[in-house]
Amino acid sequence: MYFASNALARKLEKLAIESWKCTDLSPSHAYLLMLVVEIPGIQPTGLSEHLRLTPSTITRLVEKLEKKKLLVRTTEGKLTNVYPSPKGKELYPSLVQCAKEFQALYASILGKEESNRLARNMTRIVDKLDV
Amino acid sequence: MYFASNALARKLEKLAIESWKCTDLSPSHAYLLMLVVEIPGIQPTGLSEHLRLTPSTITRLVEKLEKKKLLVRTTEGKLTNVYPSPKGKELYPSLVQCAKEFQALYASILGKEESNRLARNMTRIVDKLDV
DNA sequence: TGATCATATTTGTATATACAAATAAATATC
DNA sequence: GATATTTATTTGTATATACAAATATGATCA
Numbered sequence: 617m618y619f620a621s622n623a624l625a626r627k628l629e630k631l632a633i634e635s636w637k638c639t640d641l642s643p644s645h646a647y648l649l650m651l652v653v654e655i656p657g658i659q660p661t662g663l664s665e666h667l668r669l670t671p672s673t674i675t676r677l678v679e680k681l682e683k684k685k686l687l688v689r690t691t692e693g694k695l696t697n698v699y700p701s702p703k704g705k706e707l708y709p710s711l712v713q714c715a716k717e718f719q720a721l722y723a724s725i726l727g728k729e730e731s732n733r734l735a736r737n738m739t740r741i742v743d744k745l746d747v
Numbered sequence: 748m749y750f751a752s753n754a755l756a757r758k759l760e761k762l763a764i765e766s767w768k769c770t771d772l773s774p775s776h777a778y779l780l781m782l783v784v785e786i787p788g789i790q791p792t793g794l795s796e797h798l799r800l801t802p803s804t805i806t807r808l809v810e811k812l813e814k815k816k817l818l819v820r821t822t823e824g825k826l827t828n829v830y831p832s833p834k835g836k837e838l839y840p841s842l843v844q845c846a847k848e849f850q851a852l853y854a855s856i857l858g859k860e861e862s863n864r865l866a867r868n869m870t871r872i873v874d875k876l877d878v
Numbered sequence: 879t880g881a882t883c884a885t886a887t888t889t890g891t892a893t894a895t896a897c898a899a900a901t902a903a904a905t906a907t908c
Numbered sequence: 909g910a911t912a913t914t915t916a917t918t919t920g921t922a923t924a925t926a927c928a929a930a931t932a933t934g935a936t937c938a
Contacts, residue, residue, distance in 0.1 A: 629749075810888095827886075
């Protein structure tokens, strides 16, 4: 189980990296940016919950995207809001396209139904393990 | 799918680290050492296949276990054989015990049948993706 | 038999992520 | 209203793993 889940994660990671290569973003960066375009002003905590990554990881991802001028941070008090830049918004359709291609890629290998089932199962199990 | 599989892998990783804590080894080191005890003289390539990790990662894991005097490497020509040390053999029962506890832990959360099914599914899918 | 090709392993370096501590602001309590 | 507690975010550092290049040995073939 241990190695199976690790191996699967790494395999999908590799496929995903390939899918997003043309945008010059890693899958995590790409998904984060998509979220920011969809929910402008979202806060790190929100991103953390959506992406199931820790806040510190979110900070690091956001920093990199900010350096690339794809989003901006504004701080009010202890809260930070993350907004897409024009450049980030411009990139959005390509990101969605890549996401679709990535989905199509593994669906073509596993079958549409089976991939959906697997994804549902994994999500459910992560939640169960989230004690 | 992408985040689900990553999240699952990380969650299991955390559970596993907890399970092996008492042996002072990470799950990967522990599984590798178990394999070496079970198949004395196994080569890095063999370990790599069993554990689904790259050869370079195997080298790193073996180095660390060698430093801890839990195994030894002997080189003949281009091949390297990995053997358990007495200390490594001694540790084996504890490792098996930890593996059992780890399995019991996730089985108690997911149910025995469901965890088996999931593990089988993931392995099958990794193989399918292994083009 | 010598040149080339293939295989096994290791080394240098990079990526993704996390944990724990630090910081800073908001809220509660007295 | 001052102090303590909680919450949000960032920073310093560590871990697990991989890729690509280097090395070294063995095999093939002309």
